[in-house]
Amino acid sequence: MVVRYSIIIPTFNRIQQLLLTLVAFETQTYPKHLMEVIVADDGSTDGTQQMVLEFQASYRLIYVAQPEQRGRSAVRNLGLRHAKGRYVIFCDADFLVLPHFLSTVDRYHRKYPNAILSGTPHSMDDAYTHYHPDFSPEEQLQFHSTIGPTGVWKPEFENAIEVMPLITPDDLIHQTGTLSRVLIPRRIPPAIIDQFARTDVAPWMLFVTRCVAVRRRYLLRLKGFNERFVLYGLEDWELGYRLHRLKLPFIPIKEVVGYHQEHPTSFRGNQVNLENLRIMFDCHGFNDSAVNLFVLSPPSEDLEKYKNTLRILRRGLRMKSTRSSALLLRRTLRLAAKQFYRQHNVQVYKQSIRRSQQLSLNRRSQVATVLREMLEKADKLVD
Known part of the structure; x- marks a missing residue:
């Protein structure tokens, strides 16, 4: 049977979030023989390799790795080189898909076979799947105010020195409802949601690799991500921009298909990366x-x-x-x-x-x- 969807998950030292993301693909209502999941490891040192290799998946799970960290673009391209699907879905290691995720993507692709489909902006909400001791004081306060009233709060969070789970693999497999109790109230203003969803100008901004799907042949035609982008920022929009120049349509998936697993902001890079912006001008x-x-x-x-x-x-x-x-x-x-x-x-x-x-x-x-x-x-x- 031909693989229809290759899900590429780039990762670097996100073992706790990645485990839940892999488990979430176990719950898919979409036929598993039509999908493959490729974990592309950018030189993790936290035991990611062992966890993935020992994971008992009911779907085809592939692990590929770079010996040392080379950046987001290079590791996604590594995953792309191993993909066999007609469509490629880029999914972040901390994006927790819902059971209808692939079925929804496939329904859209049946209607818009050549479109780039994006989980942005309707699947940009967050969930506290873990407590992180590295949360800033402001993040600690937000965590406590959100989780405290739900009954999920544990006293040991106060003195924790390691990441502690709020959601377990069993919660996802058996759909216990715990996920709905740890969702963070929407923080993105409705005006921003509206602007992202509108594609009359700069539609390529929907190409956000937290969750985006595109025909593999278009990615191969463009040779994937520009590996000059090493640090965070613009590497996904730059590829989206090149896809836009092929005159491909961009469509936001209106249904919520997953949640971002909240983590300390220190994990993120600088979104306004000036060096990457210079690379953008150098290329275009x-x-x-x-x-x-x-x-x-x-x-x-x-x-x-x-x-x-x-x-x-x-x-x-x-x-x-x-x-x-x-x-x-x-x-x-x-x-x-x-x-x-x-x-x-x-x-x-x-x-x-x-x-x-x-x-x-x-x-x-x-x-x-x-x-x-x-x-x-x-x-x-x-x-």
């Missing part, structure tokens, strides 16, 4: 305002502002009355991106920005208002 140049805008209005800071700026720019370019302001806005974004990337000729850059500021005076359109805002930010870029 300065001709796309959606990429250039990262310099002056990063989506990680305000996704709604980022997307609305692109919408205003697009409308401005279509209307004769606002086209000159829109062209000036597009030029400003390009100038700022080039200055960020090259970091030279500051005086020439400043003069260009000041000239544009003079031209923008007394213009009353919406695009002119955004232009002045971006010019102010562009001016501060070299302060």
